[in-house]
Amino acid sequence: MDGTRMLFAYSSVNGSTAEIARSIALTFSRTGMDVDVVPVAGVQGVRLYQAVVLGSAVYGGKWRAEAVEFLDRLAKDLLDRDVWLFQSGPLGHSAQSIFRALPVNVSMRAECLRVKSVATFGGKLDQNQGGPMGHFLARAGFACDYRDFAEIRLWAEEIARVTATQSAFVRSGGARLVRAGSSR
Numbered sequence: 001m002d003g004t005r006m007l008f009a010y011s012s013v014n015g016s017t018a019e020i021a022r023s024i025a026l027t028f029s030r031t032g033m034d035v036d037v038v039p040v041a042g043v044q045g046v047r048l049y050q051a052v053v054l055g056s057a058v059y060g061g062k063w064r065a066e067a068v069e070f071l072d073r074l075a076k077d078l079l080d081r082d083v084w085l086f087q088s089g090p091l092g093h094s095a096q097s098i099f100r101a102l103p104v105n106v107s108m109r110a111e112c113l114r115v116k117s118v119a120t121f122g123g124k125l126d127q128n129q130g131g132p133m134g135h136f137l138a139r140a141g142f143a144c145d146y147r148d149f150a151e152i153r154l155w156a157e158e159i160a161r162v163t164a165t166q167s168a169f170v171r172s173g174g175a176r177l178v179r180a181g182s183s184r
């Protein structure tokens with residue numbers, strides 16, 4: 001282990017966002033970092049971690065309330081750390097290529113925290129999932145797995161590289177680069 005500890009927090013109703021978080025964390029653990037993958041509600045604090053990756057499923061155009069609450073509750077300590085966000089939700093075969101902005105309430109918080117980057121990944125819908133709207137979507141042909149794990153791995157590798165560089169710099173005695181300016 002290289003001494004870097006990463007938190008992967010997620011909010012997921014039906015498990016597909018949790019699987020994305022675990023997949024991203026696996027990429028980090030392969031580089032020798034310690035990883036904790038935890039539902040947002042179970043996170044008491046972030047001080048143990050060098051950096052945080054937060055992901056939320058999107059329902060009705062919104063992030064899950066507990067994920068937004070996570071950003072507010074831990075804002076003070078998140079400000080001192082590198083933070084990456086991802087959202088999971090678009091359904092349909094163009095899901096991977098569609099650019100999706102963050103919901104406004106999340107983008108305001110992301111701006112304040114100066115998050116490093118944001119990714120949107122396709123979602124997954126099973127038959128008989130998601131209540132009446134889920135059934136409607138399933139009948140319309142959207143019950144499928146639109147997650148692209150190759151794309152997810154590329155994003156994970158990119159942010160793992162940034163984290164490893166940052167950690168090596170700090171270990172060599174340098175100050176954290178975080179608030180240095182335009183890289184965010």
Ligand SMILES: Cc1cc2nc3c(=O)[nH]c(=O)nc-3n(C[C@H](O)[C@H](O)[C@H](O)COP(=O)(O)O)c2cc1C
Nearest residue numbers: 012013014015016017057060061089090123124130
């Ligand atoms: C009722 C319902 C509403 C949804 N609304 C949205 C939405 O507004 N935007 C979006 O991108 N995806 C939407 N989705 C797709 C989900 O975000 C997708 O199924 C996601 O993978 C669910 O994540 P989870 O398994 O972690 O809960 C919706 C799905 C359901 C069932």
